[in-house]
Amino acid sequence: MTPNALDMLRAMARIRAFETALSERKDHGFQLLSSGEEAVAVGLASALTERDQLLTGGRSIGPAIARGVDPRAVMAELLGKTAGVNGGRAGRGHLSDPASGFFGAHAVVGGNISIAAGVALAKQMDGDGGIVAILFGDGACGAGALHETLNIAAKWKLPLLFVCNNNQWSVSTSREDALAPARLSDLGKTFGLPSRTIDGLDVEAVAAALGEAAQSVRRGEGPAFVECISIRLRSHSTTARETRKRDELAELRTRCPIRRQIARLGLDDDAVEALERDAADFAAAALAFAEASPYPSAAEVLTDVG
Amino acid sequence: MIYQLLVPAAVPGVEEIRVLEWHGEPGTAFAPGDLIVELETHKAVVEARAGQAGILRDIKAAPGDWCQIGTPLALFSDSADEAMPDGAVVSRDLVIEFDVI
Amino acid sequence: MLDSAVVATKKMFFREAIAKAVREEMALNDRIMVMGQDVGSFGGSYREFDGLFGEFGAERVRDMPVAENASIGIGAGAAAAGYRPLVTITYMDFLMLGFDPLINYAAKLRYKTAGGLTAPLVVKTTAGAQGQGVAHSQCIEAWLMSVPGLTVVAPSTPADAYGLMKTALRADGPVVYIDHKRLFPAPGEVPVLESLVPFGLAAVRRAGTDVTITAHSFMVRMALEAAETLESEGISCEVIDLRSLAPLDMPAIAQSVARTGALVTLEEGQLTSGVGAEVAARLFETTGHRRWARVGALPAPVSSNPVLEAACVPDARRVAEAVHKLLAR
Structure with missing residues (x-):
């Protein structure tokens, strides 16, 4: 067992429980969940240090929690409460907490990639040794913003780690x-970056590959690109209908990265129960905190506009 | 014969130029094709070259001076000892060629 | 509010006024950097960054590939992370390629982070018709005026180009700074010593009593030309240079129209949902309706064909006609 293999399993289980609790809450809003993609978030987080920053697309909940943003403040943010990490006004699509190394989400597909390159440029000019990771989906790979940014990042040798979480679906388009x-x-590869495609369901493999890629970026060798092939166990969003067939989904569930890691570590029933209890407590605490926080007053609508 | 060198309308839209550098002084003889003066527009440098032979006699705008299009920059004559006119005398325009670079 | 000429000035090209502002601010603040196509040793399409590459080096004056979206995005990201990028977009038409990072990210950053992050980014671009055709001529500043969190300025003189650029490079949030192809050829007096033009302050370029004409950028010159013609016919025009489109200096406009009782709004862009429509609507919300005419481009693309281009965008003659018609009502 690698030293933090159990920690990573616990982190994945917590994300799953957190998102499940969120989705089961009445009036949970428009959320993009990451069931099936937890290994990418957790493996990526393990490759980053305190000096680094992570930016993501709109599927941000798992990555933010994995990165260490206070889960209570994340839940409050998702539910629009004032105790949210951004006062409840950013939501899942735009939550950010640079102090925790989560520079932010940007819910326009592909939109955060050039922003991340700008943060990486700032890091390069500051010379603080930190790197930036940008997590985006396969959907963003068709967007011009990625290609423009890959080119510039390569030319400037920016300390930028491109991580594609390929969950194989853009809403209903494969x-x-x-x-x-x-x-x-x-x-x-086209832009000369060290590039790999890996199994995004194997948290240890993700951690190893992204750790290695992050190191080369940290050494000043320029950006790297890692594609993590994962699965999306739920529909695109909590308001989108599922377009895949029942048996297809059943097959996908057998490949769940959490189940896989449990099996690999050979946890017994008691250990699994403890894992689930820890995750459930984690989610319940976050939810309780968020429920106790008030909504902002309507008068706040005009604050911090410009 | 006395000739006047006028600010050419070298670049469309330009109303005014700034004198950058003279390539001669009173008494300098210019042959056709010789560079007389460089003028600065908002975007480019205009090189004014002699289109005829002539002797530079009097410079009316120093480097850094602003001149409207069509205003006189200098006077030339055919020979070095030709008497210069007093006051406003209608003179011919010096034939020039110019390059915008 | 006529500009008083007590400060020492030096005559310079419009581009030199921009370079002076950027040079001064870059010397004061090492977080400022210039990023854009052809801004390096070439010095900018209009030489508006002449010399900066040599003075400040390739790290702070960066040539960009043709990638407007990523250029603004990288600028916005670096701004959010503590730098002050000035990103240049050669023509305003190409600004559309960078709307996502500009509008969806930079303009909203302060709001969505509840004040935690801001994007002190200046996007400088050049608007206006000058023979370059349907996708190199547009004035789309009115689109930008409706974006909360975005400041929009459009100087008409080298002095304001200087003063507004300096203010923009010190601003907290994103600023779109719009100059104009036809303003570059004309020199003007610029303060020798440091001087800033604040946002949200219009300038009265010509005092008058019969009608107020509001304009910005190159159209201020058309308004002044029309005012000159109309004066010979006994019509006295007050010309207000808006300078800042977001925020707008509504008090200055209101004071002027209170005296003249008539308003002509002039812009080179489209009239529909245009700058003039906004100026008039905001004014009339507080004063009630006043006599008003608007002048702008005809509802057509701006062709590179000289006849069609001239037919599309306003000139002094059309402004004068609009004043005549309005005052005859």
Whole structure:
């Protein structure tokens, strides 16, 4: 067992329980959950240090929690409460907490990639040794913003780690139907980046690959590109209908990264129960905190506009 | 014969130029093709070259001076000892060629 | 409010006024950097950054590939992370390629982080018709005026180009700074010593009593030309240079129209949901309706064809006609 393999399993279980609690709460808003993608978030977080920053697309909940943003403040943010990490006004699509190394989400697909390059440029000019990771989905691989940014990041040798969480679906359009490259990591290769495609359901493999990639970025060798192939166990969002067939989903559930890690670690029933209890407590505490926080007053609508 | 060198309308939209550098002084003889003066517009440098032979006699705008299009920059004559006119005398325009760079 | 000429000035090209502002601010604040196509050793499409590459080096004056979206995005990200980038977009038409990072990210950053982060980013771009065709001529500043969190300025003189650029480079949030192709050829007096033009302050360029004409950027010159013609016919025009479109200096406009009783709004862009429509609507909300005419581009793209271009965008003659018609009502 690698030293933090159990920690990573616990982190994945917590994200799953957190998102489940959120989705089961009445009036939970418009949320993009990450069931099936926890290994990418947790493996990525393990590759980053305190000096680094993480930016994501709109599927931000798992990555933010994995990165160490206070889960209570995340839940409050998701529910629009004033105790939210951004006072409840950013929501899932835009939550940010740079102090925790989570520079922020930006819910326009592909939109945060050039922003992340700008943060990486600032880090390069500051020379503080930190790197920036940008997490985006396969959907963003069709967007021009990625290609423009890959080019500039490569030319400038920015300390930027491109992490594609390929969950294989853009709402209802499959990655095969949408994108031409054989592997999405080929996009990085085109610009001369060290690029790999890995199994995004294996948290230890993700941690190892991203750890290695982060190190090369940290050494000043320029950006790197890692495609993590994962699965989306739920529909695109909590308001989108599921377009896949029941048996297809059942098959996907057998590949759940959490189940896989439990099996790999050979946890017995008691250990699994303890794992689930820890995760449930984690989610319940966050939810209780969020429920206790008030909504902002309508008068706040005009604060901090410009 | 006395000739006047006028600010050429070298660049569309330009109403005024700034004198950058003279390539001669009173008494300098110019042959066709010789660079006389460089003028600065908002975007480019205009090189005014002699389109005829002539002797530079009098410079009316120093480097850094602003001049409207069509205003006189200098006087030239055919020979060095030709008497210069007093006051406003109608003179011919010096033939020039210019390059915008 | 006529500009008083007590400060020492030096005549310079519009581009030199911009370079002076950027140079001074870069010397004062090492977080300021310039990023754009052809801004390096070339010095900018209009030489408005002449010399800066040599003075401040390739790290702070960066040539960008043709990638407007990423250029603004990288600028916005670096701004959020503590720098003050000035990103140049050669023509305003190309600004559309960078609307996501500008509008969805930079303009909203302060709000969505509840004041935690801001994007002190200046996007400088050049508007206006000058023979370059349907996608190199547009004035879309009115689109930007409706974006909460975005400041929009459009100087008409080298002095304001200087003063507004300095203010923009010190601002907390994103600023779109719009100059104009036809303003570059004309020199003007610029303060020798440091001087800033605050946002939200219009300037009365010409005092008058019969009608107020509001304009910005190159159209201020058309308004002044029309005012000159109309004066010979006994019509006295007050010309207000808006300078800042977001925020707008509504008190200055209201004071002027209170005296003249008539308003002509002039812009080079489209009239529909335009700058003039906004100026008039905001004014009339407080004063009630006043006599008003608006002058702007005809509802057509701006062709590179000289006849069609001239037919589309306003000139002094059309302004004078609008004043005549309005005062005859």
